[in-house]
Amino acid sequence: MEQLLLLFLTGSPDLCPVPPAVVMLTLDLLAVFNTQPGATLLLSPDWVIIGASDDYLAATLTQRDTLVGQFIFDAFPDNPATPEANAVANVRASLHQVLATKQPHEMAPQHYDVPDHTQPGRFVERHWQPRHTPVLDAQGQVQCIIQSVQDITTRRQAERQLRESMAAEQLAHAVAAQQRQRFLEVLTQMPAYIAVYQGPDHIYQFVNPAYQSLFPHRSFLGKPFREGTPEAVELGVVALFDQVYQTGEPVYLREMEGWFDFHSTGQPVQVFLNISLHPLRDVQGRIDGVLDFTYDVSEQVRTRQQVEQLNQELETRVQQRTAQLQEQQGLLRQILRTVP
Known part of the structure; x- marks a missing residue:
C-alpha cells in the first residue's frame, strides 16, 4: 500500500520520502473514497x-x-x-x-x-x-x-426474463394458432354442421361448408349468433351458449325441434337437431369461445315417429281384435249354456 501511495503521489517510489502529514492526508482521503x-x-x-x-x-x-x-x-x-x-x-x-x-x-x-x-x-x-x-x-x-x-444485473435479468417470457408466449400463441388452423381444417371436412364462436357475444369466427350449405343466402362471419341465426334465439339456445361460456361445461341437446327458414323463402321448415356445445380456451386456459357441433336427425326422428305410430296402430288393432274375439267367445259360451 505504501509503495502504491508513493507512486500515486510522486510518480516514483525512489524520489524523496513523502512527508508523513501528506501520507496521512492521503490515507484519510483514501478512507473517504473507500466508504x-x-x-x-x-x-x-x-x-x-x-x-x-x-x-x-x-x-x-x-x-x-x-x-x-x-x-x-x-x-x-x-x-x-x-x-x-x-x-x-x-x-x-x-x-x-x-x-x-x-x-x-x-x-x-x-x-x-x-x-x-x-x-x-x-x-x-x-x-x-x-x-x-x-x-x-x-x-x-x-x-x-x-x-x-x-x-444493473437485476434489471438486466428481469428484462431477459421478460423477453424470454414474451418469446415463450408468442411461441405458444403461434403454436396454438397453428393447432387451431389444423383443427379448423379438420372441421371443414366433417359432415356435421360446425361453427366456432368467439367472445361473450358469440361472434361467428368459423363455419364449415356443411353449416353454410344449410343457409346458402346468409353470411355469418363477424356476426353475433343471435343475428346470424335468429330462429335459434326463440328456442332459448343463446342462454345455453352463455352457460357454456361462463361455466366451461359442455351442453348436449338431443332431438331439439326447431323451425328454420334455410333458404330465406319465408317458409320455415321443421327439423330435429342434436346439438353439442363445447368451451374453447386460449393458451392461458381462459374460455374465449364456443364450439358448436350440430347434426340433423330429422329423418331418424320422423322414421322413429312413423314406426311408433305404426306400432300404436297395430297395438290398437290388436286390442280391437282381442276385444272382438272375447266378445265372440262370450256369445259362444252363452249359446252353449242354452243347449240341453
Whole structure:
C-alpha cells in the first residue's frame, strides 16, 4: 500500500520520502473514497487498482487487500463462457479513450461477469453501467482514473426474463394458432354442421361448408349468433351458449325441434337437431369461445315417429281384435249354456 501511495503521489517510489502529514492526508482521503456511497474503483494511469469503495467490493464479491495492487484485467478477466460479451476489450477501449481525450466516458451497459472466489474457475453473472472519469494534475495530465459502475444485473435479468417470457408466449400463441388452423381444417371436412364462436357475444369466427350449405343466402362471419341465426334465439339456445361460456361445461341437446327458414323463402321448415356445445380456451386456459357441433336427425326422428305410430296402430288393432274375439267367445259360451 505504501509503495502504491508513493507512486500515486510522486510518480516514483525512489524520489524523496513523502512527508508523513501528506501520507496521512492521503490515507484519510483514501478512507473517504473507500466508504463513499456507490461502487467506484480508483485506477492508476496504467490501470493498476489503487482503491475500491466498500460498495464496489460488495458488488464484485472481492476483498480490498487482495484487489488493491492488481492490474484491473488480472483481477477481472473475461468469462470464457461468455466470449460474445467482449467485456475486457470494451473496458480497455474506454480507458484508452479517457487517457487520450482526458474526458469522461460513459459506456453502454456491459455484461461483465466477476470471478466467484468461493468456486475457482466459476463466474457470477453481472451487468454494469460503467463510467470512467479522469483526475488531472496541475499540468493537465491524467493522475488517476475513477471507474464508477452501477450494478444493473437485476434489471438486466428481469428484462431477459421478460423477453424470454414474451418469446415463450408468442411461441405458444403461434403454436396454438397453428393447432387451431389444423383443427379448423379438420372441421371443414366433417359432415356435421360446425361453427366456432368467439367472445361473450358469440361472434361467428368459423363455419364449415356443411353449416353454410344449410343457409346458402346468409353470411355469418363477424356476426353475433343471435343475428346470424335468429330462429335459434326463440328456442332459448343463446342462454345455453352463455352457460357454456361462463361455466366451461359442455351442453348436449338431443332431438331439439326447431323451425328454420334455410333458404330465406319465408317458409320455415321443421327439423330435429342434436346439438353439442363445447368451451374453447386460449393458451392461458381462459374460455374465449364456443364450439358448436350440430347434426340433423330429422329423418331418424320422423322414421322413429312413423314406426311408433305404426306400432300404436297395430297395438290398437290388436286390442280391437282381442276385444272382438272375447266378445265372440262370450256369445259362444252363452249359446252353449242354452243347449240341453
